[in-house]
Amino acid sequence: VSNVFSVPELEEVKTLLSSSKKIIITTHRSPDGDAIGSSLALCHYLVSKGHDAKVVVPDSYPKFLQWMPGNDGVLVYDYHKEISERKIEAADIIFSLDYNGLGRIMDLAKPVAAAKGTKIIIDHHQQPEDFADYTFSDTDSCSTAQLVYEFIEALGDADAINADMANCLYVGIMTDTGSFRFPSTLSKTHRIVASLIDCGAKNSQIHEWVYDTNTLSQLQLLGYALSNKLELLEEYNVAIISLTQEELIRFSFKKGDTEGLVNYALSIDGVRVAAFFAEKDGLVRISFRSKGAFSVNQFARKHFNGGGHDRAAGGASEKSIAETLTEFKGLLVQYKQELTS
Numbered sequence: 323v324s325n326v327f328s329v330p331e332l333e334e335v336k337t338l339l340s341s342s343k344k345i346i347i348t349t350h351r352s353p354d355g356d357a358i359g360s361s362l363a364l365c366h367y368l369v370s371k372g373h374d375a376k377v378v379v380p381d382s383y384p385k386f387l388q389w390m391p392g393n394d395g396v397l398v399y400d401y402h403k404e405i406s407e408r409k410i411e412a413a414d415i416i417f418s419l420d421y422n423g424l425g426r427i428m429d430l431a432k433p434v435a436a437a438k439g440t441k442i443i444i445d446h447h448q449q450p451e452d453f454a455d456y457t458f459s460d461t462d463s464c465s466t467a468q469l470v471y472e473f474i475e476a477l478g479d480a481d482a483i484n485a486d487m488a489n490c491l492y493v494g495i496m497t498d499t500g501s502f503r504f505p506s507t508l509s510k511t512h513r514i515v516a517s518l519i520d521c522g523a524k525n526s527q528i529h530e531w532v533y534d535t536n537t538l539s540q541l542q543l544l545g546y547a548l549s550n551k552l553e554l555l556e557e558y559n560v561a562i563i564s565l566t567q568e569e570l571i572r573f574s575f576k577k578g579d580t581e582g583l584v585n586y587a588l589s590i591d592g593v594r595v596a597a598f599f600a601e602k603d604g605l606v607r608i609s610f611r612s613k614g615a616f617s618v619n620q621f622a623r624k625h626f627n628g629g630g631h632d633r634a635a636g637g638a639s640e641k642s643i644a645e646t647l648t649e650f651k652g653l654l655v656q657y658k659q660e661l662t663s
């Protein structure tokens with residue numbers, strides 16, 4: 323069990339959960355596999371313990387994450403503002419999963435901040451903000467899903483993990499470890515995943531349901547991005563891909579279509595840092611990846627109003643995409659030593 327749960331505070335949370343409660347589980351904007359997987363798994367667990375639990379997410383998420391058990395019960399704040407606000411206000415407990423600051427949940431931040439329920443963070447992003455009553459943060463953990471598994475285990479309920487929970491947790495761990503390949507994948511992670519399979523996680527099917535769901539236009543967008551928009555900045559060991567709004571529209575872009583695109587840039591031999599820039603409605607969103615010691619979390623925090631993990635982070639710019647690219651390339655000069663030594 324992760325040390326974050328070997329604390330006296332866990333006993334307080336255990337006591338809190340010993341009688342039936344109204345519980346809301348929230349997660350970050352543009353939810354990914356770990357966000358949805360960990361949230362739904364925790365929701366299944368809490369419902370199985372007799373609580374009234376519900377997941378509220380800031381905005382919608384791609385179709386390849388919508389097959390998970392419990393998906394139909396998720397409230398998307400963008401579409402269900404009123405009912406979400408009523409439930410958040412009435413909640414005894416609000417969980418914050420897979421995010422480290424209220425800025426990560428957009429408009430949902432206001433009702434969550436105002437809510438009087440006990441707030442509990444379970445997360446693995448760096449530098450968590452102090453907005454909850456209980457913060458269970460382990461920045462070395464591969465995923466929030468793994469932490470949710472260990473949370474349930476620490477509560478003494480490992481035996482309560484059923485197939486629904488196992489399938490959701492598997493998605494979270496699988497997606498946040500890049501299918502068990504990132505350095506955050508420990509032997510412990512494999513042991514947890516093995517027990518999830520024993521509990522009924524359909525491991526092979528899950529890979530198919532999450533990864534083999536490309537549309538034709540999505541693959542054509544990938545082909546276009548790789549042939550025309552991939553730029554190797556050899557002197558810095560950096561590769562970038564950028565897509566304008568016009569290009570995204572041309573390939574009928576839907577949410578999730580560019581998921582993982584940045585990893586193609588990172589996969590070039592010798593590249594240490596990759597960045598993907600996408601323009602939408604006057605904002606350029608940036609995904610950073612690193613496969614060395616270079617912390618893209620720190621870089622994104624310092625220069626692009628973002629953050630995340632050392633090897634995977636996000637950021638944004640309100641400048642045009644051309645200006646953002648110029649700014650990014652200009653910044654590399656001061657990091658040349660670090661990127662090439």
Ligand SMILES: [Mn+2]
Pocket residue numbers: 356357420446464465466498
């Ligand atoms: Mn995560």
